[in-house]
Structure formats: structure tokens, C-alpha cells
Amino acid sequence: MTQGRSIRLFLVDGTPNGLLTAEIMNWTGHVLTGPRSKLSELVQRPECGRTGIYFLVGPDPENSLRPLVYIGESDDVSTRLKQHNRPEAVSGSGGGKDFWEKVCLVTSKDQNLTKAHVKYLESLLIQNAGQVGRCKLINGTAHDYVNLPESDRADMAFFVEQIRTVLPVLGYDFLRETSRPSRAPEATPATELEASPRFTLEVPRHGIRATGQEIDGEFYVFKGSLARGNWVGTERGYQSLYNQLCEDGVLVEGSNDTRVFNEDQSFSSPSAAAAVVSGRSANGRTSWKAEDSGLTYGEWQDRQVSVAVNEAGE
Template identity: 40%
Template sequence: MNSTVPFSLRIFVADGDPDGLRLVERSNWIGKAVVFPRALYPTVRNRPEFQQTGVYLLLGPRTDGDGEMLYIGEGDPVRPRLEDHYARKDFWTSAVFFVAPAHLNKAHVQYLEAQLVQRAMRANRIPLDNGNKPAEPTLSEADRADMEVFLHNILGILPVLGITAFEQTSLTPIKANGFILTCQGRGVTATGNDTPQGFVVRQGSYAAHDEVQSLKEHFPGVIKLRADLLSRGVLVSDGNALRFTQDYTFSSPSLASAVVLGRSSNGRTDWKDPSGRTLKQLQEAQAET
């Protein structure tokens, strides 16, 4: 979620280990995030935060390929739900949950859970382990307004923690030097933008229908990503090519152009503006300016 209002975070490393238990608080906010690796759950579960009502995320590697998957849930309190997931749900390796003592009830966290699931599904950046889409509870107008503020703060904190599953591509992303960039080759054309969140390939762009052999031999991760985008409907077959059904954010210009072209690619030189200037040339010019 993009925000134009600056804010500060206080991250308390409770056990002195940067990879251990962390408590995150945002300026002028009643909520708190609790972040911990699964391996520490037996030693941290007696903390008071685990006895509070909250909404939680479980993250871990996918069983069918590269990348992460996500589970979103709520608990009143959170500990019994996390206890069950610790015993029965295998994939997750880390967790984060949000609480606000004396300010959240069961309906509140059900609303937050439903909203987070909806946003993760719309963003379509990471597969969800949730079996179904939770229904929103009935809230008063005042409670709904309060939970929208709480949700806004959650979505502002998560990217700082490295969790980008809810970030949707802006409809007006930052353009390199004022221009939409184009990647062409192997009979397809894609357009995109370099943004602070990553390189965005825009809806309606086309990607090569198949991959060259060298990509399969040397860059299997790109092959898996293309297959994953097809399975999630981000890419669909359209004649002799694949078409992007939504704006999609890649971690780098090179990964974006490799997926588009179905071959290894240097995105800094394969993405060009209408005058033929490469992304590399544009960035060098901006640096000089």
C-alpha cells in the first residue's frame, strides 16, 4: 500500500537476535506487530501479546516450486490458532501478527482478515494457503472506519518487514524519464515502468509463448515463474503468445524482460523508451543530472 504521509517505526529486538522475536510499533498508533520465526514459537508463546485478539500472517516456502506462500487468519486470542498451526500446518517458517490491547474484538479481526485476503487475492503476488474467502462481519459505521485506519497502518508496516503480498501495482507508476518503456523480441511486445516497488509490466503486454533451450538449462527459476504466472492467470494463452491480464510487479527489469522474451535478458538494455534509449542510458542520464 502506498502512503504519502511519512511515519516512523520502532523495532524492539526482544531477545537480542535480529532474526528472533521483534516487536514493531508505528508512531501515533495503538497497534503492535509481533514478528517471530516458527522455531522460536515454543519459547515466545507465553508472552502477553499471544493472549490478545489479533490478525496474523504465516509465511513459508511453497511446496511446488520457488517463492513463498501465505496464510491469513485471526484469533481471539491468537495463541490457540497459532498453537494449532504449529502442530498441523507444515509450510510456514515465520509469522507476524497484529494486536491492540483493549481495542480489537472478534468482529474487528474478522473484518481485517477478510480485507487482507481480498487484497492479497487482488494483488495476486503470492499464492494463498487459505482454503476459502472469509466473509466480512457486520460492523457499525464507526467500527468500520476504525478498522480501515488499523488496516491502513498494517499495510504500511508490512512492506518494511519485507512482506509485499498486498501491494497492488499503481495505476500511474513512476515512469523512467517520463516515458513508458518497451521490450520487443521473439515476435512480442511488452510495456512497463521502473517503480520503487519493482519493475511493472503493464496489463495487455505480450510474452513469448515458449522458452529457448538455454533458458531452461541455465535459468530454471524463470521457467518456474512463467509457469506460476500461467497457473495463477497473470499470463494467459492468446494466439501464438501469452498475454498479461493485469499489471504485474517483478523484482527487477531483467526478470521482467526474461519472462517476456522467454530467454535470458539484461533488462537495463532490453527495456527502451520511444526514442530507443535504454533504461540503463536513462538512469545514467538521471544520475548525471
């Protein structure tokens, strides 16, 4: 079982939409985040005068599924953020970037991060974000910085893991590892609380059969599953998601008016997955059925809750 972690959050101005700090016990890192509208207050914070890593995050107008992200480093984050806030018309090296709506910066409480450290961190984080594929990076290709001593590289690898732990808690998912359940081994007793049984969804009239699984809070539809060839439901709900997956090449044209999942795809809920497979709004709690027991997703989930309650009462 994965060990629990304690993260300390602090609302700087007492509001959930303002500045927020985050720290993990026994980690020297310090995280500060907030909306661009609070930039004037954020740059006055002492953390902004330190050496650190920062993330600029905003929506991608061409892709509703993934944000735009810029990853940068500076030995004076405040000055760099002011540069990025300039109008796009004067942008150049380090100049304005109009896409971002939120900023997140990571510094060190003991101020032991050097310029060499943050350059190395920037390189690692750009590589990780590109591999995870949950965002569109503005940076382009990461530079290689390998001139750190071996001990420092180990320290920075640990630093990156803490960043990847805390950022999703703050609503930044672009560094969160994407599981690959269709290529994972069968569940063992140690993982059966994390991964669900495999589910199927069938629409025989249209020759559709899809398989999926819930893991780490997301519902995955596996590569090779079939979906409706076109969206036939009302023009709301998950239509934009369906269209986006077609544009991204996740859903490719198949035979007999179907589409095929070209890769494993995660969804926020079984209903979102069921809607994309069916080409119309669908109730994922009743549409998906466990391969081993025939239970619907809703029935399986209710059974899991009952088992947990009974075990807690023993």
C-alpha cells in the same frame, strides 16, 4: 508526494532472524513476528495473550511466485498458535497447519481490540489479500461482519491501513497494493519521480514487442505485450518464472510462436522482465528502451541519478 512514516523496529533477541517487533508512531497497534522455529519463545510473549490478528506464512510448493497465507483471529493468540503447530494428522477446526514457516501477529498496545473488532479485521484482511492477489489464501471465503458501530468500522479501516503499511517492511508483501500502470493516467509532475517513462523491448526476428514501466520499485510488463513462445535459454535463471507465468495463465499462447501477456505483470527487476519476454537470460538495463527518448533503461536511470545529485548541490 506521499508523506514519510516512522516505523520502530526492535530485535527482541538481538539477531535479524529471531523475534522482531514493529510499531508506527501514533498507532496503537503492535506487531510481533518470527520464524516457526522460535514459536516456543514467541508464545511466551505478553502480546500473545491478547486479542489480535495473526498471519501464518509459508511457501507454496505449486507456485514459486506467491506464498501460502492463513489469516486468523483469536482472543488468545498463544493458544491458537499452539493449535496450529500440531501435526497435520490431528488437524481439525483450528488444528495443525504444516505449511507455515513464519508467523506475524498484530495486537493493540492499549488492549482495546475486542473479539468483534478482530473478527471484522479478519474479514477485511482476507478480502484485501484476495483482491491484491499476491498470495494463495488458505482461508477460503471471508465472512461478513457488519454489526460493528460506524465509528468502530472507521477505526478498523484505519487499523488495516497501518497493517498494510508495516507488513511489507517486515518482508510480508501479500497485502501490498498492486499498481495497474497500463491503466493509469499519464505521469504528472507530482508522480514523475514515482513512475518511469514507458519502455519497449523488441526482438524483430521473432516478432516480439513488449511495453513496460517501472513504478513503486517494480517493473511492469503491460497486458497485450508479446513474449517468446518457449523458453530457449539455459535451464536456470528465470526459466522457472517463465514456466510459472505460463501455468498461471499470465502468458497465453499467441500466433507465430509467441505468447501474449494476459494481464499486467510485475517483476522484481527489468532484467527479470526482459528474460521472460525474450525466453532467455537478458540484460534489462540495455534491452528496454524509453519510448520518448530512445535511452536504455540503464541510461535513463543514470540520468535520473545525475539530475538528483545536481539538484541537491544547488
